[in-house]
Amino acid sequence: MKLTVDERWDLIDKIAEQVVKYGEYxxxxxxxxxxxxxxxxxxxxxxIAVLYGFWSFFxxxxxxxxxxxxxxxxxxxxxxxxxxVFPGKGGWLYYIFVxxxxxxxxxxxxxxxxxxxxxxxxxxxxxxxxxxxxxIILEDTGYLPRLAVLVDxxxxxxxxxxxxxxxxxxxxxxxxxxxxxxxxxxTGKQRFMMAVLLAIFIPCGAQLGIMFKVIPGHVGFVMxxxxxxxxxxxxxLDRLLPGKSPEILLDxxxxxxxxxxxxTRKLWMRVKSFFKVAIPFVLLGVIIVNLMYLTGFxxxxxxxxxxxxxxxxxxxxxxxxxxxxxxxxxxxxxxxLSAIEMTMPQLVTSVVLVSLYFPCVATFAMLxxxxxxxxxxxxxxxxxxxxxxxxAVIFLWGGxxxxxxxxxxVA
Amino acid sequence: xxxxxxxxxxxxxxNTVNTxxxxxxxxxxxxxxxAVIDFMVxxxxxxxxxxxxxxxxxxxxxxxxxxxxxxxxxxxxxxxYTELNQGG
Numbered sequence: 001m002k003l004t005v006d007e008r009w010d011l012i013d014k015i016a017e018q019v020v021k022y023g024e025y026x027x028x029x030x031x032x033x034x035x036x037x038x039x040x041x042x043x044x045x046x047x048i049a050v051l052y053g054f055w056s057f058f059x060x061x062x063x064x065x066x067x068x069x070x071x072x073x074x075x076x077x078x079x080x081x082x083x084x085v086f087p088g089k090g091g092w093l094y095y096i097f098v099x100x101x102x103x104x105x106x107x108x109x110x111x112x113x114x115x116x117x118x119x120x121x122x123x124x125x126x127x128x129x130x131x132x133x134x135x136i137i138l139e140d141t142g143y144l145p146r147l148a149v150l151v152d153x154x155x156x157x158x159x160x161x162x163x164x165x166x167x168x169x170x171x172x173x174x175x176x177x178x179x180x181x182x183x184x185x186x187t188g189k190q191r192f193m194m195a196v197l198l199a200i201f202i203p204c205g206a207q208l209g210i211m212f213k214v215i216p217g218h219v220g221f222v223m224x225x226x227x228x229x230x231x232x233x234x235x236x237l238d239r240l241l242p243g244k245s246p247e248i249l250l251d252x253x254x255x256x257x258x259x260x261x262x263x264t265r266k267l268w269m270r271v272k273s274f275f276k277v278a279i280p281f282v283l284l285g286v287i288i289v290n291l292m293y294l295t296g297f298x299x300x301x302x303x304x305x306x307x308x309x310x311x312x313x314x315x316x317x318x319x320x321x322x323x324x325x326x327x328x329x330x331x332x333x334x335x336x337l338s339a340i341e342m343t344m345p346q347l348v349t350s351v352v353l354v355s356l357y358f359p360c361v362a363t364f365a366m367l368x369x370x371x372x373x374x375x376x377x378x379x380x381x382x383x384x385x386x387x388x389x390x391x392a393v394i395f396l397w398g399g400x401x402x403x404x405x406x407x408x409x410v411a
Numbered sequence: 412x413x414x415x416x417x418x419x420x421x422x423x424x425x426n427t428v429n430t431x432x433x434x435x436x437x438x439x440x441x442x443x444x445x446a447v448i449d450f451m452v453x454x455x456x457x458x459x460x461x462x463x464x465x466x467x468x469x470x471x472x473x474x475x476x477x478x479x480x481x482x483x484x485x486x487x488x489x490x491x492y493t494e495l496n497q498g499g
């Protein structure tokens with residue numbers, strides 16, 4: 001006798017009922033804690049408190065080391081010593097490596113050994129350590145998967161599911177591992193959407209660290225503006241791209257106490273990866289921008305793009321230099337913006353533009369690599385689809401912020 | 412409706428469901444639920460989602476996360492079975 005699938009399952013169920021004793025569900029304190037972090041009524045205030053704690057810790061930790069110690073080290077000891085011992089003051093080699101001979105702080109000197117080193121080690125490193133330390137603790141306690149469950153409904157509105165929050169948060173540290181983390185999303189549509197959205201809208205920890213230094217009172221506004229863009233363009237992409245997001249089952253691990261050994265090991269791995277990826281690009285970025293400045297290419301490019309930069313975005317043409325540097329490192333680009341004379345709304349617009357503008361070279365390479373998984377079609381989708389989305393975002397979202405300033409009467 | 416059918420139906424009806432909520436809904440211990448899930452994966456009704464890449468070359472290092480999350484999606488077989496069940 002051949003049984004249908006239904007009959008077979010019914011038979012299995014009958015046998016199971018006789019021979020298997022299901023363990024009764026017991027509600028424990030651990031479950032109660034797990035519950036309040038995933039139920040919207042209690043989970044959302046907890047998530048806001050956690051994110052606020054994250055934000056405060058990030059600012060306090062990075063500020064303590066940067067302003068309290070590293071600024072003094074670089075400005076009072078490193079810069080004067082370098083200005084004294086580096087040969088050929090006023091020459092092009094001096095300009096590239098030490099920068100402006102009259103500078104009294106590393107932030108504005110713009111040499112490879114002054115600004116680049118200060119940005120990478122003095123500002124970005126403490127920010128990266130603070131970010132990853134907090135993130136790893138959240139990961140190891142088991143809070144992140146619960147945050148994924150909590151935000152699931154919101155992310156479904158743009159065709160993603162709750163787990164997409166993990167690459168989003170990783171992206172706040174560095175876009176490169178975040179693009180890789182999109183592999184855990186199930187469909188090609190979701191992976192492409194998430195990779196493009198986070199490469200465009202989510203600033204990395206290094207950039208955030210510099211933003212806290214350059215526009216300390218406006219970082220929250222910039223982050224909200226970028227997050228709004230993430231959802232608006234996510235919604236549009238979801239409607240334009242074919243495909244659907246499948247239903248999933250998440251096996252969320254129980255809450256647990258983080259183990260110090262695991263935390264330090266993971267922190268070291270991620271900081272080491274920052275050193276490998278970031279520092280060479282920061283140094284290279286300063287060399288390229290300084291060479292472009294010395295040869296007059298930057299001036300020519302600034303004049304060429306002046307109608308676009310001044311006319312559409314309302315920022316000075318000199319921002320072209322940081323925009324070029326942004327391709328190599330966005331943190332470096334934001335640091336360079338601080339040396340350009342402009343109003344606060346212009347500075348905020350420029351920071352937004354640097355964020356939206358082309359992803360840094362490491363992220364770009366990773367996007368192409370992800371596209372390669374789908375062969376030539378995949379590369380074309382990531383390259384041309386990504387570029388199309390990028391151009392639309394820069395013009396619309398970059399232009400909208402100027403409109404906001406005009407409406408507010410501050411432009 | 413048997414437990415396995417219920418699990419498949421709940422997954423297909425809700426966008427994302429987590430094991431804690433599911434075990435409560437089914438009044439079933441989480442370890443029992445996990446055993447049932449493993450069985451359904453083995454039978455091809457559910458499929459574990461992973462990136463399928465070389466962990467050593469990946470900077471995300473999710474394999475060293477002490478709080479590893481497992482994700483499953485309904486397979487074609489699982490979906491067909493649920494649809495048949497809904498139809499009947």
